[in-house]
Amino acid sequence: MGIHIERTERIWIRVAFAILVFFLAVVTTAAVVDGLVPPSHIQSIDPTKVSETPPFDKPGLRKVGEGAYEAYYVARIFSFAPNQIDVPAGSHVTFYVTSADVEHGFSVPETGVNTMVTPGWVSAVSHTFKTPGTFLLICNEYCGAGHQVMAAKVVVH
Ligand SMILES: [Cu+2]
Numbered sequence: 521m522g523i524h525i526e527r528t529e530r531i532w533i534r535v536a537f538a539i540l541v542f543f544l545a546v547v548t549t550a551a552v553v554d555g556l557v558p559p560s561h562i563q564s565i566d567p568t569k570v571s572e573t574p575p576f577d578k579p580g581l582r583k584v585g586e587g588a589y590e591a592y593y594v595a596r597i598f599s600f601a602p603n604q605i606d607v608p609a610g611s612h613v614t615f616y617v618t619s620a621d622v623e624h625g626f627s628v629p630e631t632g633v634n635t636m637v638t639p640g641w642v643s644a645v646s647h648t649f650k651t652p653g654t655f656l657l658i659c660n661e662y663c664g665a666g667h668q669v670m671a672a673k674v675v676v677h
Pocket residue numbers: 596597598623624625659660661662663667670
């Protein structure tokens with residue numbers, strides 16, 4: 521007995537199955553090759569020990585060269601530490617951000633600085649601030665009841 525399946529239908533079942541296997545192979549290969557992390561996530565951190573883990577135990581701005589800065593940020597509901605950084609115009613700033621609790625966003629609109637902040641990971645993003653001004657740094661991933669007040673400032677002199 522058995523179910524009768526048309527020859528062409530049998531062919532298409534095989535084709536659909538082959539496509540499925542191919543996609544799974546592509547996704548698996550990509551995941552293994554990329555180490556299963558988004559590209560901006562360069563380093564891992566214990567999210568329960570952020571406040572004891574250097575350099576995030578002392579969040580803030582560090583000058584690393586002529587016109588070059590590194591800014592270490594901790595995002596937690598509903599604020600960023602540091603709350604404000606001040607840099608001279610022309611500064612190249614690399615932001616390193618991690619979360620002490622939930623998923624946050626880290627965005628400085630109109631600069632291209634935009635990354636997700638995932639607990640357990642350090643996200644890195646750079647920007648050269650050419651013109652003076654006060655830039656708003658906001659959380660753009662909904663993170664809870666106070667999400668809309670989660671902001672900080674980048675002041676360029
Ligand atoms: Cu947030």
